[in-house]
Amino acid sequence: MGGERAPLDQAITQASTRGARPDFRGVVNETWGKGAANLTGGRTERPSARKETTFEKNSEGALESKSEPIREARHDLEAELKRLGHGNPTMQNILNKFESGIVEARQLSKNMGKYPTAKTMAERLDLLHYDPDAIPDDEKIASAYRTAAEALRSKGVGPFADQKNVSKFVIEGLRNISDITGIDQGSYTTCGPTSGEKYIAARRPDEYMNMLRQLIQTGQYRTPHGNAFSYVENKWLDKEDATRTLKPNLQPGAEEQRWSYLKDGKQPQPGQFIQDGTRNWASQAIQSLCMENAKICYDTKQIPDAVTTWLAGKLLPCSTFRHVEDFTARVTGTPMSAINQRKDLPSAANIARPMTDNLAKQLQWSGRYPVLDWVGPHWFTDNAAKLMPDGSVRILQDNQWGRAADGGWTSVQQRASSAADSLRRQGYTVL
Numbered sequence: 553m554g555g556e557r558a559p560l561d562q563a564i565t566q567a568s569t570r571g572a573r574p575d576f577r578g579v580v581n582e583t584w585g586k587g588a589a590n591l592t593g594g595r596t597e598r599p600s601a602r603k604e605t606t607f608e609k610n611s612e613g614a615l616e617s618k619s620e621p622i623r624e625a626r627h628d629l630e631a632e633l634k635r636l637g638h639g640n641p642t643m644q645n646i647l648n649k650f651e652s653g654i655v656e657a658r659q660l661s662k663n664m665g666k667y668p669t670a671k672t673m674a675e676r677l678d679l680l681h682y683d684p685d686a687i688p689d690d691e692k693i694a695s696a697y698r699t700a701a702e703a704l705r706s707k708g709v710g711p712f713a714d715q716k717n718v719s720k721f722v723i724e725g726l727r728n729i730s731d732i733t734g735i736d737q738g739s740y741t742t743c744g745p746t747s748g749e750k751y752i753a754a755r756r757p758d759e760y761m762n763m764l765r766q767l768i769q770t771g772q773y774r775t776p777h778g779n780a781f782s783y784v785e786n787k788w789l790d791k792e793d794a795t796r797t798l799k800p801n802l803q804p805g806a807e808e809q810r811w812s813y814l815k816d817g818k819q820p821q822p823g824q825f826i827q828d829g830t831r832n833w834a835s836q837a838i839q840s841l842c843m844e845n846a847k848i849c850y851d852t853k854q855i856p857d858a859v860t861t862w863l864a865g866k867l868l869p870c871s872t873f874r875h876v877e878d879f880t881a882r883v884t885g886t887p888m889s890a891i892n893q894r895k896d897l898p899s900a901a902n903i904a905r906p907m908t909d910n911l912a913k914q915l916q917w918s919g920r921y922p923v924l925d926w927v928g929p930h931w932f933t934d935n936a937a938k939l940m941p942d943g944s945v946r947i948l949q950d951n952q953w954g955r956a957a958d959g960g961w962t963s964v965q966q967r968a969s970s971a972a973d974s975l976r977r978q979g980y981t982v983l
Contacts, residue, residue, distance in 0.1 A: 613651035625697035650730035686919025695758035724834035738831030745842035786898035800840035829954025846875035890924035
């Protein structure tokens, strides 16, 4: 959802003050509580005629071919996928894309350059040191595969007592970590949590898959970290507070039930369901965890920001960048940074500056991407920056509403205008 009330927010029409996408598919559902549909209301997506005798493997992944731990973990995962009827080229492409994306991120970081490696939290956030956790290492990749395989073998609780649902949930998680530009908020008021999900998937794919594994096996998720930043005292404390156990709504909504990895990136036939920009079940779960954490922050007065807002006559969940900051800190150990937010708000990682070429480069050199990017009534995500041959800078801008609406690699100067144009096409009034 939208962030704290920046000056531009006052110029946005009342119907769109918090970043919800116009609900062109029907009713906007809540991310927790009674609003989501259950499994009996729709068909769980799973290929019915794909019972391959072998995993259709045409090539090795970019990391699989060079790392024994990754190769072993991937082969185990592929065996489970084959057993469950998902040993197809589409699934192989998802795993290959995951590995090639990591290789590209490492190369981009190498080409852009780095600051000295950070050793403390203060150095991780000062934009003068490089965060060593910015890009997953080989062990995190192998761990993501191992965790996915374990999750597929699990006898779950609730909706995950059905193996078909376990498969759908895990495969969607693998797809999400393979390409974070495909992670979307759909027709929900969760642009901030969607950005936070991208941050977790990009930096800690192993923990992302562990979140899904825990939800399958127990119906809840225990964060590996607390948070050492006090939003009341506006300072870092000597140690983190307690970890949290979060229990999200795991009944998939209507669009989550219809989402299928076999349709991802494909053009639908006239009259068919348009999947681009919708949210899958794995994303629903991660975003719901963020909202559940926000409720705890509000109820305990840790963060005073509201967790509901009126939109189009309905009271809906909302969050602010500080909720996203706290959640990502509890999951990854380091809070997600935001730009364009108010300087007077107590915050662990708010940069509170507009994007410039220099800031874009600093963020890349210090390993801070992805970052929350506030434009009008909506959070975008800036995923990376790169130098062009002419010395200019390009930013990979992500809309949260489908790849067709993303800005792609755009200049810093074009970033805000293209974002505003995108919002206008979605039906908002942006001055």
